[in-house]
Amino acid sequence: MSFAIETRDLTLRFGSFTAVNAVSLQVRKGARHAIIGPNGAGKTSLVHALTGSIPSTSGRVFISGRDMTGSSQRARVRSGLTRTFQINQLFPKLTVLDNVCMAILEREQRSKVFWTSMAAERSVLEEGRELLELAQLGPQADKVVASLPYGMRRLVEIAIALATRPDIIVLDEPAAGVPTTQSEAIFERIAALPRDLTLLFVEHNMNLVFRFAERITVLAEGAIMTEGTPAEISKDERVREVYLGRGGHHAAA
Amino acid sequence: MTQKYDLRVALPILIALALAAYFLFPGYLGLFSTIFIVATFALSYDLLQGYAGIVSLGHAVFFGIGAYTVAILGGAGITDPILTLLAGLMINAAVAGLLARIVVTGNDFTRLLVTLGVGFLFFEAANQAHWLTGGADGLASFTVGEIFGVFRFDMWGRTAFFYTLAILVIVYLAVWRITTSPFGLALRGIRENTTRMHAIGSPVSRHMAVTYVLSGGLAGLAGAALAQTSNFASLDMLGFERSADVVVMTALGGTGSIPGVVLGATIFTWFKDMLSAISPRYWHLGIGLFLMASVFVLPDGLAGIPARVQRWLRRRSS
Amino acid sequence: ADDKVVVGVVLPLSGAFADQGSHYETGMRLYQKVHGTKVAGKEVELVVRDDQGPGSGDLARRLTQELILRNGANIILGYSFTPNAMSVATLLTEAKIPAIIVNAATSSITTKSDYFTRVSMTLSQVTYTLGKWAASNGIGSAYTIVSDYAPGIDAETWFTKGFTEGGGKVLGSDRTPVAATEYGPFLQRAIEAKPGAIFAFNPGGDVSIAFMKQSGERLKGTGIKLMVTGDVVDDNLLPAMGSAVQDVISAWHYQEDVDTPENKAFLEAFRADHEGAPSYRVLQGYDGMDMIYKALEETGGDVSADALMSRFKGMKLASPRGPILIEPDTRDITQNIYIRKGEFVDGKGSNNTIAVVDMVRDPAK
Amino acid sequence: MPLLELDNFVSGYGDAVVIDGMNLAINEHEGLSVLGRNGVGKTTLMLSIMGHARHVGGSLRWNGDDLGHVPAYRRARLGLGWVPQERDIFPSLTVEENLLVAGRSGRFDLEAIYRLFPRLRQRRSNMGGKLSGGEQQMLAIGRTLMTNPKLLLLDEPFEGLAPVIVEELEETLQRLRREEGFATIIVEQRAEDALRLSDRAIVLDRGRVVLEGSSQELLADFGRVQEWIAV
Amino acid sequence: MNLTSLLTVVVDGVAYGMLLFLFSIGLSITLGLMRFVNLAHGAFAMCGGYILVVLTGRLGIPFLLVLPIAFLLTGAIGIALERTLIRHVYRKPELQHVLFSIGLAFAAGAVANIIFGPQQQPIALPGWATQRVEFLGVVTSGYRLFIMASGVVALLALLLLINRTLFGARIRAAVDNRVTAEGIGINVSGLFAAAFGLGAAFAGLGGALAVGFLGLDPSFPLKYLVLVLMVVAIGGPGSVGGSFIAAIFLGLADSLFKYLLPEVGGFVIYTILVLAMVFMPYGLARRGA
Numbered sequence A: 001m002s003f004a005i006e007t008r009d010l011t012l013r014f015g016s017f018t019a020v021n022a023v024s025l026q027v028r029k030g031a032r033h034a035i036i037g038p039n040g041a042g043k044t045s046l047v048h049a050l051t052g053s054i055p056s057t058s059g060r061v062f063i064s065g066r067d068m069t070g071s072s073q074r075a076r077v078r079s080g081l082t083r084t085f086q087i088n089q090l091f092p093k094l095t096v097l098d099n100v101c102m103a104i105l106e107r108e109q110r111s112k113v114f115w116t117s118m119a120a121e122r123s124v125l126e127e128g129r130e131l132l133e134l135a136q137l138g139p140q141a142d143k144v145v146a147s148l149p150y151g152m153r154r155l156v157e158i159a160i161a162l163a164t165r166p167d168i169i170v171l172d173e174p175a176a177g178v179p180t181t182q183s184e185a186i187f188e189r190i191a192a193l194p195r196d197l198t199l200l201f202v203e204h205n206m207n208l209v210f211r212f213a214e215r216i217t218v219l220a221e222g223a224i225m226t227e228g229t230p231a232e233i234s235k236d237e238r239v240r241e242v243y244l245g246r247g248g249h250h251a252a253a
Numbered sequence B: 001m002t003q004k005y006d007l008r009v010a011l012p013i014l015i016a017l018a019l020a021a022y023f024l025f026p027g028y029l030g031l032f033s034t035i036f037i038v039a040t041f042a043l044s045y046d047l048l049q050g051y052a053g054i055v056s057l058g059h060a061v062f063f064g065i066g067a068y069t070v071a072i073l074g075g076a077g078i079t080d081p082i083l084t085l086l087a088g089l090m091i092n093a094a095v096a097g098l099l100a101r102i103v104v105t106g107n108d109f110t111r112l113l114v115t116l117g118v119g120f121l122f123f124e125a126a127n128q129a130h131w132l133t134g135g136a137d138g139l140a141s142f143t144v145g146e147i148f149g150v151f152r153f154d155m156w157g158r159t160a161f162f163y164t165l166a167i168l169v170i171v172y173l174a175v176w177r178i179t180t181s182p183f184g185l186a187l188r189g190i191r192e193n194t195t196r197m198h199a200i201g202s203p204v205s206r207h208m209a210v211t212y213v214l215s216g217g218l219a220g221l222a223g224a225a226l227a228q229t230s231n232f233a234s235l236d237m238l239g240f241e242r243s244a245d246v247v248v249m250t251a252l253g254g255t256g257s258i259p260g261v262v263l264g265a266t267i268f269t270w271f272k273d274m275l276s277a278i279s280p281r282y283w284h285l286g287i288g289l290f291l292m293a294s295v296f297v298l299p300d301g302l303a304g305i306p307a308r309v310q311r312w313l314r315r316r317s318s
Numbered sequence C: 001a002d003d004k005v006v007v008g009v010v011l012p013l014s015g016a017f018a019d020q021g022s023h024y025e026t027g028m029r030l031y032q033k034v035h036g037t038k039v040a041g042k043e044v045e046l047v048v049r050d051d052q053g054p055g056s057g058d059l060a061r062r063l064t065q066e067l068i069l070r071n072g073a074n075i076i077l078g079y080s081f082t083p084n085a086m087s088v089a090t091l092l093t094e095a096k097i098p099a100i101i102v103n104a105a106t107s108s109i110t111t112k113s114d115y116f117t118r119v120s121m122t123l124s125q126v127t128y129t130l131g132k133w134a135a136s137n138g139i140g141s142a143y144t145i146v147s148d149y150a151p152g153i154d155a156e157t158w159f160t161k162g163f164t165e166g167g168g169k170v171l172g173s174d175r176t177p178v179a180a181t182e183y184g185p186f187l188q189r190a191i192e193a194k195p196g197a198i199f200a201f202n203p204g205g206d207v208s209i210a211f212m213k214q215s216g217e218r219l220k221g222t223g224i225k226l227m228v229t230g231d232v233v234d235d236n237l238l239p240a241m242g243s244a245v246q247d248v249i250s251a252w253h254y255q256e257d258v259d260t261p262e263n264k265a266f267l268e269a270f271r272a273d274h275e276g277a278p279s280y281r282v283l284q285g286y287d288g289m290d291m292i293y294k295a296l297e298e299t300g301g302d303v304s305a306d307a308l309m310s311r312f313k314g315m316k317l318a319s320p321r322g323p324i325l326i327e328p329d330t331r332d333i334t335q336n337i338y339i340r341k342g343e344f345v346d347g348k349g350s351n352n353t354i355a356v357v358d359m360v361r362d363p364a365k
Numbered sequence D: 001m002p003l004l005e006l007d008n009f010v011s012g013y014g015d016a017v018v019i020d021g022m023n024l025a026i027n028e029h030e031g032l033s034v035l036g037r038n039g040v041g042k043t044t045l046m047l048s049i050m051g052h053a054r055h056v057g058g059s060l061r062w063n064g065d066d067l068g069h070v071p072a073y074r075r076a077r078l079g080l081g082w083v084p085q086e087r088d089i090f091p092s093l094t095v096e097e098n099l100l101v102a103g104r105s106g107r108f109d110l111e112a113i114y115r116l117f118p119r120l121r122q123r124r125s126n127m128g129g130k131l132s133g134g135e136q137q138m139l140a141i142g143r144t145l146m147t148n149p150k151l152l153l154l155d156e157p158f159e160g161l162a163p164v165i166v167e168e169l170e171e172t173l174q175r176l177r178r179e180e181g182f183a184t185i186i187v188e189q190r191a192e193d194a195l196r197l198s199d200r201a202i203v204l205d206r207g208r209v210v211l212e213g214s215s216q217e218l219l220a221d222f223g224r225v226q227e228w229i230a231v
Numbered sequence E: 001m002n003l004t005s006l007l008t009v010v011v012d013g014v015a016y017g018m019l020l021f022l023f024s025i026g027l028s029i030t031l032g033l034m035r036f037v038n039l040a041h042g043a044f045a046m047c048g049g050y051i052l053v054v055l056t057g058r059l060g061i062p063f064l065l066v067l068p069i070a071f072l073l074t075g076a077i078g079i080a081l082e083r084t085l086i087r088h089v090y091r092k093p094e095l096q097h098v099l100f101s102i103g104l105a106f107a108a109g110a111v112a113n114i115i116f117g118p119q120q121q122p123i124a125l126p127g128w129a130t131q132r133v134e135f136l137g138v139v140t141s142g143y144r145l146f147i148m149a150s151g152v153v154a155l156l157a158l159l160l161l162i163n164r165t166l167f168g169a170r171i172r173a174a175v176d177n178r179v180t181a182e183g184i185g186i187n188v189s190g191l192f193a194a195a196f197g198l199g200a201a202f203a204g205l206g207g208a209l210a211v212g213f214l215g216l217d218p219s220f221p222l223k224y225l226v227l228v229l230m231v232v233a234i235g236g237p238g239s240v241g242g243s244f245i246a247a248i249f250l251g252l253a254d255s256l257f258k259y260l261l262p263e264v265g266g267f268v269i270y271t272i273l274v275l276a277m278v279f280m281p282y283g284l285a286r287r288g289a
């Protein structure tokens, strides 16, 4: 079968430092797949290389079976792969609605239109509002992003990504900086996304990982250390040693 | 909200003030035309810097090419003002298109210097191409025809007044339309967060290049209008000082605000003219102190005044 | 008002060229101090505006327009730079207002409007004369170094013409960036060509000071003479040049040592409230006013353009620089050109006349 | 005498009052947790102690001396150490420079920090802005330790750190308190973790202390805490 | 063309480059380290120039003694301005820096015009400076040699200060995040005053040394701005070593092109600038921020 994401010996170097080292990763269509690993293991770097934010040094990337190795980030987005950021990357002075419309316009190739009014983009605006309703950001639509509490800004981060109508969405620590109660809400909302959407996420909150992931890949020093189901991973001695620690974690019920 | 304000309030006020000035100060028509031209130029720059976030220290290149286009065509017998005006627009858009690649790459700081360097290269090239541009002597003996074959540019500057005002209004509307369009929203996105724009698949460099082309073209209109109304084109029109002036005026007015920038250009030009008439030798002191003070008194530029007044009123009432 | 003549003055008074502009104004004011502000029963009023230097032809044009329309100027006196003068040509023609060019030196300006006349000189007049003189005074070969802009090219062309017509040979010609302050490499090229002399022109002020200092160092001991136009070694700049002026040959229409009674009076008036030697620019401002006063005297105060222009054409004046004539056909100036040699004695430099070429007409017309 | 003492302390930004009459004292060896929902003023409390918010009223004393008009950098030199919530790594400095600019003599020097966070040693010449999220967090903590503070203010210090690192860091902090007389104030979203780490805790709401007690008590009666911190 | 001529031209170029370095290094400190877009750099340089003119010319104080005075006095003026006005400008957007410092440059020029008049100032260099120096056929002047020596001394002094102490790192830290910098005990406002003073002092010294080459009049503050910006940009803002290499490179390129290919003279440095910025966006010192 073909994978939503497949990498072969994907490598990313910064100067002489190898952040991602010959990673061969396969993520099935519709999977809920987590990547964990020590700080600086290369998780975010892997996300960069996958999405083309930073061009990879060597190896290949396939998205929905198509070789996208040399393609621009734009091309990858257009083929259905979207990401969010570990540290919010929003348009802080714009309204929440404008934030998501920005992505819809790009998707619909309307962003190059400079001769008509934004107000005339009815369908875009409508879709934006619908999406915000879905993300439970409806009441915030006309607020400026900078005025929102952190947790809600985290949601906008995800809403923008969804506005590109991705087949595959890569989330980099979506719950970072959000209080426990809220982070669970965020994950529940993510989990409720359509099943045919492929989900790859990086997260340090093990409660969330073990609760929501179906498969886990452990990255250490840029390379894949092991991969398995949450139950397998939580038992793995090496993973405990380099990452989970003595406290350990168990697959949630 | 401010976007509607720009169109429904600020623009009519601008036109009304201009017309009032025409009748009240008939001896100042030349100055008014200059102000309209400079404001047009500033708007073209604001589109680039205030909306796409591309700082440039070489924007006068387009102004100058616009002026030379008129002068050279005029010398070759093509004298219809509307025609040469449009030629200024097109040629500049083309030149901007060629330059866009090297300008768009890099960061703010390098753009500043790349545009600066490009500006000087054009200056030097125009200086050397004596046969075409008249070198340092400039071009003065070209004909400017009558608008629609009817309105001659008279020495009192009446035709020039209405002509340059019309151009300003058209460019005002054009910039307003561009910045309130879907493309305008994308530009704001680029200014606010380029990383995210890339991540949603936006062709950031292409958007910036398109802005550069639009902005260059509009700047060409301003330059062409100056050559037409002053029957003259010379090196300084694409020189560094004009580029620096436009940056200063835009900042003074408040980048990213259309009426603010028009006001900034007006006040800067008018203030310079007034000071230099009062003290032809020492007026730099006045303009210097004025600019320094503006940083403290008007931190958001002239465009920030309404908001400050509002805040002040609110504080008083509460 | 009928009892007033308004002279509109357009000069660079701020920025990099403020120094130049201030000299012309000094000359104009000096004239009024000596000869009073009234002529033919009318008060002569100066309205001074700043055109900021060569970089603003359109501003010069607007200022001129405003002086005419708003201040009611009857005549314009000004323009230090060619482009600024060029920019007002069509305006003058349309407004029918005479203008006396106080400096701008490109030959062709006066052909652009019938209302132009000039009280300074043309570069062709000066450099052609210098070229001729050099060729017939023992200099067989030359190398030219001029600033790369229109006046520089004028200077190169006309020097070369005069020099080769006189039998000299130009071994090489370099053009330098206008604002260059580093001339070592150019001088080195010239020295290698082993010419009898180097001819140089540059735009005055700091650039010329830098050029002179560096050539002073470099040419010492090489036996190569340095020839320049007089503005490069303006009397007024000599204190800043130090010993570099020693032995430098130059051609110009005025310097402190001109021996005429008018010059004595002029210098005396100048020294009453200024230090050092006057720049030739002071003289040009002074003579510009003289032209206006003489014309008004003759017309009895008639300020109409035709009356004034007809007096200017063919006007002869006894200027401090010697006799001058405004050619009736070209409205351009004919005057003596002095060949001078620089000397530096007791810490003070001067340009001393070694030859006079009488009444030179602009060879370009 | 307490190390730090707030007496009816009021502070905020511009016209807005955020900390509204706070009484608080912290002694040597003591560990205090500060809990509360988003936006109740936890960060503002830290900023106020450091001298970065507007002091409106009440007093703030350090070893008995009034800190009211002492500028921020002097407070730091007196022994207040603060790890900002946003990490605020200096992006144009290398990892090592980030540490060195903070250095003041004492127990923690470069070597000690590198021992605590070996990862930082590996990345020592990387630019601060190019570190991974967790590495930045380590660096922020390390940088503050380099100032050898007596009172450590930690604003959500465990955010984005791998579980093993969190464990190690917790141990280190406990040991420092026991052995060196350090005092710590920790703001933490994971209330239970925070309580396990501290001796005492306060719960804030709208700039006031609404619940206070020893950590054990509060852990035992966690429901009451939950009331104040759940959304 | 022969070897000694070529060498003469190379020496010219190096001397010119050193002059550019001395002239621009102050800006590298204020713009590069402090991120204050100081377009009034030339005004401080002019200040040094007038100090030189007044002290040597009118008061007859020896040239070599005047240089440290110009350095200190300009630095003091810089600190005074920083304490009163400029420190309120740092935190404003960069365009406001531009407005403020351009305004300052204008005002400074006008003040010089009022005090000293618009004319070029005579600059009295000591005898050894105007001396022609010939070595193995290579011709240069005492002044050029002195400039070269001064450039090297300034380079070493600044390298020591910035690389061997934490001065530079502390400034960058404070610029990156003022609140956090204060939070770790850095006296930011004192540090900024010192750094600005240092930048001004070097501008004053550079100005005092440069006027012997470039002349001095009230238009000085803006006249050489572009050249100075270019050196700083190509060198990489804030990098002393980078500025040094860039300045020498520009000086040499300028000289050699003038000598070998004078036809393209006016284009050379700007072409270098554009190419450098397109291909090395962070300048020679690749410290991307």
Ligand SMILES: Nc1ncnc2c1ncn2[C@@H]1O[C@H](COP(=O)(O)OP(=O)(O)OP(=O)(O)O)[C@@H](O)[C@H]1O
Pocket: A014, A017, A019, A037, A038, A039, A040, A041, A042, A043, A044, A045, A046, A086, D123, D126, D130, D131, D132, D133, D134, D135, D160
């Ligand atoms: N642009 C860069 N230049 C140099 N090194 C970099 C760059 N970006 C990341 N690195 C280094 O690459 C390594 C991997 O970083 P990455 O951000 O991928 O880690 P991570 O696994 O996401 O860690 P964390 O869990 O802390 O977020 C880190 O050591 C980091 O310092």
Ligand SMILES: Nc1ncnc2c1ncn2[C@@H]1O[C@H](COP(=O)(O)OP(=O)(O)OP(=O)(O)O)[C@@H](O)[C@H]1O
Pocket: A150, D013, D016, D018, D036, D037, D038, D039, D040, D041, D042, D043, D044, D045, D085
């Ligand atoms: N710089 C500021 N200016 C004005 N108001 C501010 C500023 N910073 C914070 N606030 C306001 O002060 C209040 C307290 O904010 P603070 O950051 O202290 O909350 P917090 O408890 O740390 O929240 P979080 O859990 O999200 O970190 C909030 O209402 C916030 O909007």
Ligand SMILES: CC(C)C[C@H](N)C(=O)O
Pocket: C080, C081, C082, C083, C103, C104, C105, C106, C123, C151, C203, C231
């Ligand atoms: C020789 C100079 C006085 C010429 C003058 N700069 C001009 O533009 O004409």
Ligand SMILES: [Mg+2]
Pocket: A043, A044, A045, A086, A172, D132, D133, D134
């Ligand atoms: Mg990461």
Ligand SMILES: [Mg+2]
Pocket: D042, D043, D044, D085, D155
């Ligand atoms: Mg907080």
